[in-house]
Amino acid sequence: MSTVGPSGGEPFSGLDESSVDATVLRILLGSQLRRLREAAGITPDRAGYEIRASRSKISRLENGRVKLKSRDVADLLTLYGVTEEGMRSKFLALVDQSNAPDWWTKYSDILPDWFETYLGLEAAAVTIRSFELQFVHGLFQTEDYVRAVARLRLKTAGADEIERRVAVRLKRQDLLNRPNPPRIWVVMDEAVLRRPVGGPTVMRAQFRRLIEVAELPHVTVQVVPFASGCHAGESGSFTVLRFAERDLPDVVYLEQLTGATYLDQRSDVEHYLEVVDELSSEALTPDETTSFIEQVARET
Amino acid sequence: MTTDEAPAPGAGGAGRPPFDTSVANQARIYDYLLGGKDNYAADRAAVDAVLKVAPVLGFSAKANRAFLGRAVRYLAAEAGVRQFLDIGTGIPTAGNTHQVAQAIAPESRVVYVDYDPVVLAHARALLSSHHAGATEYIDADLRDTDTILGRAARLLDFTQPVAVTLLMILHVIPDSDNPHAIVAKVMDALPSGSYLVVSHLGSELLDEEARQGFENIVNRMAQQQYIGRDHEEMARFYEGMDLVEPGLVRVDEWRPDAGTGEPGRSALWGAVGRKR
Numbered sequence: 416m417s418t419v420g421p422s423g424g425e426p427f428s429g430l431d432e433s434s435v436d437a438t439v440l441r442i443l444l445g446s447q448l449r450r451l452r453e454a455a456g457i458t459p460d461r462a463g464y465e466i467r468a469s470r471s472k473i474s475r476l477e478n479g480r481v482k483l484k485s486r487d488v489a490d491l492l493t494l495y496g497v498t499e500e501g502m503r504s505k506f507l508a509l510v511d512q513s514n515a516p517d518w519w520t521k522y523s524d525i526l527p528d529w530f531e532t533y534l535g536l537e538a539a540a541v542t543i544r545s546f547e548l549q550f551v552h553g554l555f556q557t558e559d560y561v562r563a564v565a566r567l568r569l570k571t572a573g574a575d576e577i578e579r580r581v582a583v584r585l586k587r588q589d590l591l592n593r594p595n596p597p598r599i600w601v602v603m604d605e606a607v608l609r610r611p612v613g614g615p616t617v618m619r620a621q622f623r624r625l626i627e628v629a630e631l632p633h634v635t636v637q638v639v640p641f642a643s644g645c646h647a648g649e650s651g652s653f654t655v656l657r658f659a660e661r662d663l664p665d666v667v668y669l670e671q672l673t674g675a676t677y678l679d680q681r682s683d684v685e686h687y688l689e690v691v692d693e694l695s696s697e698a699l700t701p702d703e704t705t706s707f708i709e710q711v712a713r714e715t
Numbered sequence: 716m717t718t719d720e721a722p723a724p725g726a727g728g729a730g731r732p733p734f735d736t737s738v739a740n741q742a743r744i745y746d747y748l749l750g751g752k753d754n755y756a757a758d759r760a761a762v763d764a765v766l767k768v769a770p771v772l773g774f775s776a777k778a779n780r781a782f783l784g785r786a787v788r789y790l791a792a793e794a795g796v797r798q799f800l801d802i803g804t805g806i807p808t809a810g811n812t813h814q815v816a817q818a819i820a821p822e823s824r825v826v827y828v829d830y831d832p833v834v835l836a837h838a839r840a841l842l843s844s845h846h847a848g849a850t851e852y853i854d855a856d857l858r859d860t861d862t863i864l865g866r867a868a869r870l871l872d873f874t875q876p877v878a879v880t881l882l883m884i885l886h887v888i889p890d891s892d893n894p895h896a897i898v899a900k901v902m903d904a905l906p907s908g909s910y911l912v913v914s915h916l917g918s919e920l921l922d923e924e925a926r927q928g929f930e931n932i933v934n935r936m937a938q939q940q941y942i943g944r945d946h947e948e949m950a951r952f953y954e955g956m957d958l959v960e961p962g963l964v965r966v967d968e969w970r971p972d973a974g975t976g977e978p979g980r981s982a983l984w985g986a987v988g989r990k991r
Contacts, residue, residue, distance in 0.1 A: 600840050635840035657752060685755050689736050695836035
């Protein structure tokens with residue numbers, strides 16, 4: 416960001432340690448490591464060599480995508496010329512803090528790594544903007560809808576595994592009711608309402624739930640009706656996460672069958688921001704959306 | 716692209732801006748100046764260029780936002796106003812009109828007006844009212860006073876005082892569209908005891924070099940123009956009204972909060988007036 420100095424003398428500027436959660440802390444520490452590395456004129460390859468890792472590992476580490484190891488960070492700080500003991504111990508203390516376990520750790524066996532990363536980012540965001548082409552947004556799904564989706568995706572899974580997945584998804588929705596919740600702004604295609612996941616009874620309950628969450632002051636739901644023809648969301652579903660820290664770029668999350676892509680280069684992110692801005696201004700307004708969902712519910 | 720309401724070409728420079736991220740847009744420029752993240756590369760390039768030739772505009776944007784807060788606080792707390800018509804809403808940030816007003820009087824009703832469809836989408840999503848009051852959003856150009864007044868009258872009671880806020884918006888209206896007549900028409904529809912809050916780029920508050928440089932950049936890179944007006948032209952918006960102390964001053968000189976730095980640096984005129 417142009418208003419922030421390139422290497423900034425103060426290593427923890429804009430970082431209030433007590434209020435920052437583990438994932439954001441990891442991203443902040445990662446971007447600080449990048450600044451220190453660049454200020455020292457050291458290439459990612461050289462930095463990788465120092466900690467017996469690849470260049471791409473350094474990139475993931477600097478983007479906050481992987482957990483930081485104290486020993487690696489200590490070696491990197493030395494390489495970057497950070498020798499002052501006070502600063503080093505403060506940095507390393509923050510590394511420990513960024514490794515605190517999250518609530519989903521106990522579900523690690525059923526959650527792919529990339530989804531755990533998403534849960535951390537989602538919980539850390541101040542604004543969540545999504546475009547949904549196929550399914551109701553995960554934060555708004557009813558238990559029966561979640562179960563129907565889980566059965567669709569895991570035809571061979573046992574009842575026990577299905578139920579654990581349902582539990583994770585519902586636990587994730589605690590986000591909606593926590594103090595100081597994020598702004599959640601979801602634009603969905605009409606197809607989401609028309610696809611009868613779990614059958615009409617499940618869908619009708621899901622519509623009631625959508626109308627209910629849309630009433631929350633921090634939630635906005637908008638539908639792009641079929642009648643509006645082609646729209647800007649041809650790329651499929653995606654989510655843009657925004658963080659309070661001025662220094663942190665928005666992150667775009669794209670989910671695929673076997674993994675997820677995170678984009679945080681500004682030039683990439685801005686394409687998605689543009690699409691979601693355009694979709695939000697083309698879609699029905701929040702009030703119109705509520706009436707629309709009520710009408711679809713009557714037809715279901 | 717939004718196609719249902721294509722911009723009216725010509726018409727004295729009137730017409731809403733199409734959603735186009737390849738040119739700088741007033742709402743997003745202001746968002747960037749205030750430290751927001753709802754802006755694009757073209758907006759930031761324009762701002763970075765402007766700040767090189769006229770660095771005071773960075774401070775001025777923040778001073779304008781602070782002026783909005785102090786003016787609305789004054790109107791709600793001291794003048795007892797409970798209805799607001801905020802024309803030229805901009806992208807929501809901290810301390811929006813209804814938040815300031817409803818923090819003092821939760822029953823306050825606020826109508827937001829903007830002609831930028833993306834700004835309106837953000838406003839509808841983010842400017843949710845306190846349950847005791849109400850907010851409404853109108854998609855209209857400031858020049859279309861009939862639409863604004865007609866729609867605003869659905870939420871606001873025009874037999875009771877209304878505060879109209881026109882912050883950093885009149886500079887997009889050229890003299891050929893007669894901005895003074897537009898403001899007069901809006902105020903004419905409102906009862907005695909209503910208020911008008913204006914902030915405006917002051918043509919004599921930038922030195923010649925900064926003004927030239929700024930205009931060049933805006934003409935080249937932005938969707939809207941920024942026409943400066945002087946103290947006398949600004950005063951004419953308040954004809955037949957009484958100015959609230961300290962009168963027509965730079966926005967940062969209008970009832971500054973203690974400890975906010977030395978006032979008198981911004982390049983914007985600001986005033987609050989009461990209709991007789």
